[in-house]
Amino acid sequence: MAVLQAFGNTWWGQNWLDALRGIDYSNRLPRGKSYARNGHVVNIQIKGNVVNARVQGTRRTPYRETVSLNPFTQKQKKIILDVITGNPLYLSRLLMKELPDDLYEEFESRKIRLFPESWHDLNASCSCPDWAVPCKHLAAVIYMIANEIDRNPFLIFELHGLDILEELRQAGYEIGTKQTSQIKSLKQVLENSAEEVEQKDASLPVSDEILNRFDFSKIPFLRDELLNLLTGRPLLNITEDFKTVLKKAYIKIGKSTEKFLENGLVFLFGKRPENVIPLFVEKEFSGNVEEIEVIDLTMLNDYISFRGELKSAQNRFEFDQNQIKPLFQFLNQIPSKRIKNFPRQIVLYYLTYNFALSLLKQGAFVPELFLIAENTYRIRWIPALLNPIVKEIFDNLKEILPPDTVKIGSANKKTAFKTVYPQKDEQLLLLISIFLDYLIAGFCRDLLLENQIRRLFFNRVVFSAENFEDQQIPETIHLWLSRFFISHKNIVPVLKISDMKKGFQVEIFVENKEKPLEEPFPLKDVFTQDRHSVIKMQVLKDLSLLSDFFPHIRSVIASRGTSALVIPPDQFSDIFFNILPIIKLLGIQVLLPKGLQELIYPKLSLLMAKKSTPVSTISYLTLDEMLSFEWKIALGDQTFSAMEFLKMVRGMSGIVRIKDRFVWIHEEEIDRILQQLKKQKPLTSRDLLKVGLEESYNGSKILISD
Template sequence: MVVVNGGEWGKKFGREVLEATVFSVPVKLSAALGLVKAGVFQENEDIPILLEGKRQLVRISKKISPALDAEKESGRQKFAKTSWGSAWLKALREFDHSNRLPRGRSYAKGGRVTDVKIRDGILEARVKGQRTSAYRINLGLMPFTSAQVETINRAIGDNPAFAADLAVGKLPTELLSLFERQGIQLFPGSWDEVDADCSCPDWANPCKHLAAVYYVLAQEIDIDPFILFSLRGLSKEELMGAAGFAGEMEREDRFIPLTEVAPLPDEALEFSLAGLDKKAYGAMFSLLADKPLFFKGENFKRLLMKAYKNVAAALETLEVAKSSAVEKAAGIRILYHGEGQPLFAAAAFVWPEQLPSFGAEDKGAMVSVPVMENGQSRMRRFRGIKTGVPNLLKMFLEMPLLLEGSPEIKFLSAAASVALALARASAFVPEAVHLKTGHFYVAYRPLAHDADVLAVIDLLTKLMPPELIFHRKNKAVLPGRQGVEEILSLYLAHMMREYSHIESDDKLCLSFFRMADYRPERFEERKTGKAVADWMGSLSGVTGRFGPLVRIELPTGRQKKFRFFLDVEDREDPLAPPLPLAKLFAGADDFCRPAGEVLAMVARQVAAAAGYCPWLKEMLANKGEQALAMGTDEVARFLGEGKEVLAMLGIRMLLPKELRSVVAPKLVLSARSKGKNVTYLSVAEMVAFDWEVSLGELRLSGEEFKKLAMDASGIVHYRDSYLLLQPDDVERILTQLEKPLPKLGTTQLLRAGLTGEAGDVRFEHDAVLAKLLADLQTEINVPVPVGLQAKLRPYQERGLRWLYGNYDRGLGSCLADDMGLGKTVQVIALILKLKEEGKLHKPALVVCPTTLLGNWEKECARFAPSLKVAVCHGPDRELQATGTDVIITSYGVARNDKELLSKSTWGLLVIDEAQNVKNADSAQAMAVKSLRADGYVAMSGTPVENRLDELWSIFNFILPGFLGTRKEFGQRFAVPVEKYRDLERARLLRKAIAPFILRRMKSDKTVVSDLPEKIIKNEYCRLTAQQAALYHEVLEREMKRISDSDGMARRGLVFSLMTALKQICNHPVHFAKKGLPEPHHSGKAEMALALLRQIAQQNENALIFTQYKEMGELLVQMLESKLAMPVSFFHGSLQRKAREKLVEAFQHDPDSRLMVVSLKAGGTGLNLTAATHVLHYDLWWNPAVEDQATDRAYRLGQKQNVTVHRFVTLGTLEEKINTMLEAKKELADLTVSAGEMWLTEMSDSELREIFNLSI
């Protein structure tokens, strides 16, 4: 086959020759030549002609093919796809006068050529013929002379652009014309110059076996054109040495022995990943060549881009799952078995084994792993779970960012967030990793030459537990930066596998998108790994101490174009001035290295960037002696994504100050009030909107911007500043200007005003709206209600004013004060104030957990006795709305009686422990949110327990629509904040919700000064149905026995009954001495669990006192099971050393926050000042004993306020005796020794009055 030019043939024959095809069928040469000379020929007739001095047989046909490629024969395999491969075949055909070469095509196409190797400039191969054994082939070309080698090296050295390509392993096709000009013949000119030998009987060159090798060699040259030089005795390394490049470093795993492992530094690390999302990393694909040789299907570059886009799109809708405390304490190791296997195929080991969140494949596995003990890494054996690495990755990718917990949890969580940010921004690149087996797999690595990516990798390096990746066979670990990159690579590979959605059975696609090993099976697949690596090589970038610096100068005088210069900088010496490239070529030794070495580094980096900025090679080729002139559109493109592409490759730009602050147009939604009397309820109707375009400090109307866009593009000098008018940005704004103006409701308008954003555009408003928004932060001066039977502390008075102000404006409130600061009394004061002012025309409805019903009833009676309160709960409940000020009900009733409750519009709707509606999809949350009221108040000490989605759900109750839809909130706030630590998004969210959420902490200085040192709270709970039935049964049985006895026997029976009833109030299992203790079987246990869960979430310590060792053991069992954290138990049976160890851990170990204490064992002598909460689970009914226990926490050395929680079960002896103790002050003087024996002296009627169940 030959390539001919149709135009030249047309001149020769007087008409256009449309196709030339060589045939092996001989014809009479003289007759054919005669026909040609006479110009007589027919279409579709085979004729021989003279072409470039050679006789060729051609066919003239009607098929149009302007540039005739001899390999484009219908239905035939194409063996040469590049200029190098085609040139090789063309050279052979030019001297193949006997037309023997085509005989080898079928052999080559049939895969008969195997075992191709090149050693010492000789090609060896085997070709399977008709015989059983394959024929052996040896092939060599005439070596270059020393003079030719010197000429080649000089030609390369004199042309920096060639050196740049060679330095990164590319062979520029321009070398062909250069060698021709230099008189160097790269390809053979005759069969005599090909030293070829085949073991077959056919002595001719080429026999069909040799011919087959020549065709296959064309394929090999396509993949690696350096083969041509190797066959001429000039190695790739020598050529690259001429370009100033010594060689390539191979990636190797730097595992280190356990003896060299250093402990992890204890540092508090803060970071934000938001910056990664704002870069045009997707532009890096422009560095890749189209239609790479290794893929025979569609354009693989397009396929890879599609995969990246699919991943980024999937992550935009990623939802953050709930995390649980159980995961935070986990130990994790990735068990690497070595033997050249990818880490993706490794196993993950997680301990302890009861952790529920990990996908388990092998529970109960016993594995020895290294752990850090006293600054040294030691092997320890644990029982846990072995699971696949993908299970582990999936869990961390879906969790919110955790910076608390075990070192492994903190690191893997942070690494997951970093990997997600990299994947969303497409800031990662594929890499072919070759295995010892001859296979390869595709790994995905962070784009490690970008400054922002480098910063987060450096941060992760400080977090990485050194023993996380453990090589079991070699007892070694992979710590530091390479360990970090391997973990990020695991996450990126997992996301590519899960979200790329490239469905193909093609082996290469399975390797790129399903993480399968690529196993070459056919001969032509043998070099696929190298072809893939070469194609992707430019994405990896090239760095060094010295690098190119692109300098831009503004147009001057009549010059209308910007000028680009190429300088060189020393990255390790930021104070050293850049050196113009021309000076470096002139031999300047301003740097500490030889000029040639510096130029080699620069050339490599220019070559890597040349795929996107080919003009960089031009500037290198002219040795920096000429500036490159660029128009405004080209400069605009470069300042857009071009700057980002260069930054990814480690190449900086130096801009004049006028271009450093270049501004791009931003669409602005402008709001202006129609009058001065704008209220919160009328704001939506009293505001007019219009579009404007922001250009830095300038503002243009929509029409002005349209005119500007018509007159200019690119970099525009406008009113003493430079504007960047990118076509995409301009088109987007012009499209939006043609759309109708958006209509914002009241809550949307408030959010836009507070955040400065309306959807994806900026929002600006006038002075009237600014004052309205500022008033949200202004307290209404309202006096404390007259009938309030409590002295509000200053911060509580502020809370009342804030609640009243929001109610008065028609807006909801979330009171989120820290637990123990008196949220309930503030809300009761609000209800009472509204009643006293005549604003509570309908009852207030309070919805709370069942465990708090008694608390609310008691607190209302205590602080606001003038309020008429009714409780709607129980099987015989009634809704007593008439003549009632406050109705108290539970979440369960609100769910079950939704239709009844929704018939009324309530004066005020209050939800306590508002985290009960955090799951927006639950029937309970939807029922509560379906209720209508004149005002809404949510109360929660923990408005966000696990996810920001919980905050959205609460705001969806107090201000529906204010934070947008759940999906909008997730994309705008939840995911950026929770997964990427986007500080700007967090700031905007705080700004938006600030007027509607009030949170004071006990640690706030303004609050601490208002607080007493010890806060005592009665926590009222109710018996469960099971407890109530048991209580009644025991009471009736034992009272009969008491009535029939007297003296000491009676006293003993009374004391036994009192103990039994107290045990029933504690938990049915405590009384029965059998059964499985479940918190929901006891109202007191349920309340204790809820309270301790909040305390644990706030990282505070608590002591739980009980009179009974048995109850202490049950508490430990229930709390450890439900809270998934260790709970210690201090009791009298412990030895002294064990007691001391428990106290030391409670005081100083952050993992030991809860301690159950037997009242007798811990009542005196202990110093437990780490506790900020004391729970008296069951009361001794002797204030002196109770105070002694409380003082274990509240004593000298306590630097924080202590909250004392006294558990009292309503309607039982606990409530009645507690009421007696509070009412009869003389009982407070009972001696410690008096204990509870005074109760045994009461009469039967007195006992029944106290013991009877009154609920």
């Protein structure tokens, strides 16, 4: 069953649509919504505060629409900018394309109306002969604008003649372009590439010591953790919840990878459904794997196409984006037990291929948006490098990668383009993404349908953001996926937790990875020192993202890093157990007091000691006469009676300091231990013998005293 496109998917998009509330001339609004859904709005352009549109009606020539709002006065503009720049939290949320409701309320309190309260607040006209205002053509335009306001709340300010980002640039804020602020691009890759690299002998073997570093079984299962980092219902394809689609894809990819490992290439290159366009042209590798000496690979500068050769002294086997099967066949035929006898470059390909399969099986891969050319994007799949184990394997692969493994060449022979070699990181990502992209495309064929967002993610196609309704989608995708890539940046936040008398203090610092010998600097320096002005917007974006998981830090952001955040012990437990693990998963460093790294949990323990009374005959039947025992509550290697323990923790809750150690005190857990203590029966000689052999009793640790 088809899902109808919704309009006004955020509260601010809905506020825009509220201008239509209470207006309905002969059912024109539903018909306008239908026009918007069915593509009748053929063109929209915004110039200043005026929207010019074309809507295809019943006549051959589209009707001309004009919609505008009254521009803000200079006084109103100043108030708006002062409010936004006066509270970094507001600016950080806006940079993440969210309109804070408290910012809206502050504007309302100052008599600044962002949204039209009724249709009469809009200046609108249509060239159609319909007497009603709004007609269905104008209504269609209003609905289309609502979805763009959903994705980009800056648009509502632009419709009032205020370009906030441009005003901030003029005020000295370092802000990237609207669409490509931090999206990785081919231009960046080429700028960091070299026309010549040191030619290393790719035929040299790889030592056993290096090969032994590659244990792909250590890659943890990351699917659920990674998906939990993403927000639900991103505004990509508003006819469906794309996070749900992505989850289905991850599950399918994991299961398909297991079948692929069991059944081999036939699972990927076998018979396809008739209605699915073939992904591969059937070309075979028919050589001897041990004769192949070199693999030549050129990624073309459309960043979709590539060409390569498997070279031996006698033969050459070509492959490309349409004929990838020879490469897969070759790698599948390499005997793992003899891999160390192959040239270094072949070993790299073999390990990278198996690394890619392990990533897919464990759900340890993520999508990355890549800017190929102006308004042209693609999704490529790469390792989840925010996980330290995945990153370690990636770095080990990079160590054995010859610097001329992957080069970038021209996709158009008529265009002058010098072949260049990207940095080793990018070469390895290119190679891994080729494997991941093709395997994912093969495994997700039944998820494609006629859906441009699904095809972008799962079918190696480019996305063109030329049309009005598509222009905000790349930035929306980038912001949605940015949680996977905070740790990839050179400037990253650092959280420091300190123990205070009244709880735990949380401070925010900023680290420059390009200067590893320098200490992280306080957040307040970002706002007070001119030398940090260039990173201010990036830091605010990342902190806004962190605040989605750790809302407590919003007060620190709003204060420009000057206010102290102290969290009581009973509230800190939730942060320690539920929030900090997510922050660490993002790749953000969390500095903890030494004791917190080894948190102690109260446990029931049995203290045993020798009796002073001598016993004449040694037998397990008389162990109860030789030994005394007492049930205690242990905090690490220290034990306390129930009365001592209860007296010590009275009034405490959460993570607290006891005798220079951090202990987790939870009322339900303490009650459970005390109930266990009441149920304990005297130990028999047999019990004591068992205790002595196993050094535990019913899961409780045994402590032996002299």
